[in-house]
Amino acid sequence: MKPTLVDDNWVCALYVANRALEKERYLNKTRFQKLVYFAQEVGGLPSNYRFAIDYYGPYSRGLAADLSLSHVLGFSRVSVADGKDHRIELLVPGSELLQKSQEQIAGFPEEVKNVTGELANRSAANLGLLATVHFVGKRSPGQTREEIVNRVHGLK
Secondary structure, eight states: OOOTTOOHHHHHHHHHHHHHHHHOSOOBHHHHHHHHHHHHHTTOOSOOOOOEEETTEEEOHHHHHHHHHHHHHTSEEEEEETTTEEEEEEOHHHHHHHHHTHHHHHTSOHHHHHHHHHHTTSOHHHHHHHHHHHHHHHTSTTOOHHHHHHHHHHHO
């Protein structure tokens, strides 16, 4: 049984973090936000984080809050590296939660695994740009490629 403070959204996000850490041992908050964004919006991850545009691309306050709660509950550690970069580590209780959630995870679309695997090695800056283009394009149906690029350029 999952702790009552941890919901299905967090299990989804923790799964994405774990997939990223399997591919590359370095995960920061920006990369984490973008990977969850793509897993949800492209891969069909069954989470319902709401993303809004931010300087570094799509950002979810709910996801940031869940990450902070996860740190407080001991599922993950968020430490400051180089005085500014927030590095995320999955701790033993987080790994155990994923093990206990295998039935739920087995129901995730295969595309979630594909998307996270494909994007896990990308830099935060690259993911931020890709996510911004996707976000703008998805919310601007009918716009030309040039119009989307101009809008993204204005945001960045």
